[in-house]
Amino acid sequence: MRLYLINPSNPLVSSIKVKESRWNRYRVWKPLGLMVLAGLTPPEWEISIVDENLGPPDYTALPRPDLVGITAFTSQVNRAYEVAALYRDLGVPVVMGGIHTTMCLDETLPHVDAVVTGEAEGVWAQVLEDAQQGCLKQRYDGGHAETGAIASARHDLLPARYAFGAIQTTRGCPLNCSFCSVTAFNGAHYRQRPIGDVVREFQSIREKRILVVDDNLIGTRPEHIARAKDLFHAMIRANLKKEWVAQVTINFADDEELLALASRAGGRGVFIGFESPTPEGLRGLGRKFNLMKGRDIRASVRRIQRHGMMVAGSFIMGLDIDRPGVGNLIADAASRYGMDTINVGFLTPLPGTRLWDQMKSEERLVLDAFPEDWKYYTLTFPVARYKHLSLKGVIEEMLACSRRFYSLPRIMNRVFLNFWQRRAPLISLVGNLSYRRNFRLDVTAFANFQNLLEGRRSQ
Numbered sequence: 001m002r003l004y005l006i007n008p009s010n011p012l013v014s015s016i017k018v019k020e021s022r023w024n025r026y027r028v029w030k031p032l033g034l035m036v037l038a039g040l041t042p043p044e045w046e047i048s049i050v051d052e053n054l055g056p057p058d059y060t061a062l063p064r065p066d067l068v069g070i071t072a073f074t075s076q077v078n079r080a081y082e083v084a085a086l087y088r089d090l091g092v093p094v095v096m097g098g099i100h101t102t103m104c105l106d107e108t109l110p111h112v113d114a115v116v117t118g119e120a121e122g123v124w125a126q127v128l129e130d131a132q133q134g135c136l137k138q139r140y141d142g143g144h145a146e147t148g149a150i151a152s153a154r155h156d157l158l159p160a161r162y163a164f165g166a167i168q169t170t171r172g173c174p175l176n177c178s179f180c181s182v183t184a185f186n187g188a189h190y191r192q193r194p195i196g197d198v199v200r201e202f203q204s205i206r207e208k209r210i211l212v213v214d215d216n217l218i219g220t221r222p223e224h225i226a227r228a229k230d231l232f233h234a235m236i237r238a239n240l241k242k243e244w245v246a247q248v249t250i251n252f253a254d255d256e257e258l259l260a261l262a263s264r265a266g267g268r269g270v271f272i273g274f275e276s277p278t279p280e281g282l283r284g285l286g287r288k289f290n291l292m293k294g295r296d297i298r299a300s301v302r303r304i305q306r307h308g309m310m311v312a313g314s315f316i317m318g319l320d321i322d323r324p325g326v327g328n329l330i331a332d333a334a335s336r337y338g339m340d341t342i343n344v345g346f347l348t349p350l351p352g353t354r355l356w357d358q359m360k361s362e363e364r365l366v367l368d369a370f371p372e373d374w375k376y377y378t379l380t381f382p383v384a385r386y387k388h389l390s391l392k393g394v395i396e397e398m399l400a401c402s403r404r405f406y407s408l409p410r411i412m413n414r415v416f417l418n419f420w421q422r423r424a425p426l427i428s429l430v431g432n433l434s435y436r437r438n439f440r441l442d443v444t445a446f447a448n449f450q451n452l453l454e455g456r457r458s459q
């Protein structure tokens, strides 16, 4: 039995444009969901993972599979439906799963033979058996998996063309920010995989550098942090010789022991969601967690960096409090905090979030010809109406922010500081240049986007 697991590509996502910017080679990440699915698949299946981000194959030239599984974030779903149609026309059954399918079940159903909502661990074996018997049901629901049931991902199945491997050690997030789909999808309960499983999986990854995809590697409560310390201790004992980057919340900076252990366990960089430089912005996003009184963000960032880890901050533009000037405000705040890189996204209502319900009920979706328009839901296009910023205005703010934060003098300053503080000047340079190059790609993408909207308006 031959199984293809496919990760569809969205050509509008700038970080996969490796030809246009070779720095992006470091930003094409492995499709971990499919690798986990492969890990759950019994040996009688011959599995190929097709990651279209490495270049879409000529499907008609590939051997015919017995079953096709497709994953999709919302921004990838148009292409997912195209690939599904291609295989269904050939008479091959197609099953789809992942976050978009779960949030937009009714939309997905007509495009495929079967859908899996939620996490696949509890139902995938049944899906495969039904496919083998030729009696696929239309819908399977995996809910939330027991952490012990999460199979080690098949790290051997993808070619050695990625700069980073990938692993997941926890699922779920209790914080439920208004713009984020994680709590709706993976639940509010912070579930931790057994430490032994995680360490063994780290050992099976061939890449030296690894992305830990957890939404928050350290969690928010004392018992979560204790577990993170246990994990780091086990990683140190196993002498993994790996370097990793992970997402954490700012409380990471509050515990020197945690920082030292993370660094000794191979931690080299963290992504932190700052989202807004103002308390009003954070309140609007339901992100009270960042509002801890008396926090000196610059000092927190510096404490992390002192342990040899880079800090990448993410921000959201287009909040209801954002006015003209917000681009420079974010760039200056991020520079003041001493961040190594920043990633700024437009406030985007993703299906299944509270923000979606709010913006939809307020009729603020500008692009709503679905499924066609999902491809613009990448956080890199202003798909909604913003309270104090016009479409042109919000784009100008985004460009102003990138222009300021990624100006050559500011980049050189950050790289020099990295060098001075004996951290990672080369990684800092590569990261910053990658973002700077993508800024130029964004200018073209925004012009095309504005033309699209004008074209639609004049129809």
Ligand code: B12
Pocket: 007, 009, 010, 013, 029, 030, 031, 032, 033, 034, 036, 037, 068, 069, 070, 071, 072, 073, 074, 075, 076, 095, 096, 097, 098, 099, 100, 103, 116, 118, 119, 120, 121, 124, 145, 168, 179, 180, 181, 182, 186, 213, 214, 215, 350, 351, 377, 378, 379
């Ligand atoms: C790592 C990650 C990335 C990596 C992607 C690597 C990759 N291709 O997988 C990078 C950094 C590139 C990325 C980019 C983006 N991401 Co992202 N990302 C994540 C993150 C943190 C983890 C994903 C992961 O690996 N999970 C671990 C695996 C094991 O879980 P899983 O993929 O959900 O798979 C399980 C089930 O879903 C199911 N399943 C999945 N696929 C299939 C297929 C079949 C056939 C079946 C049966 C089952 C099944 O089974 C799996 C095992 O249980 C999630 C948050 C999260 N917790 O999921 C956000 C998340 C998926 N990203 C999100 C977003 C918005 C984006 C971007 C659009 C914008 C951005 N933030 O940069 C871009 C889009 C890129 C694109 N190509 O279009 C949103 C998606 C929401 C939505 N409705 O689509 C999420 C949920 C975060 C959020 N804040 O809401 N992301």
Ligand code: SF4
Pocket: 173, 174, 175, 176, 177, 180, 181, 182, 183, 215, 216, 273
């Ligand atoms: S943005 Fe981060 S902290 Fe907020 S709900 Fe999503 S995963 Fe949790």
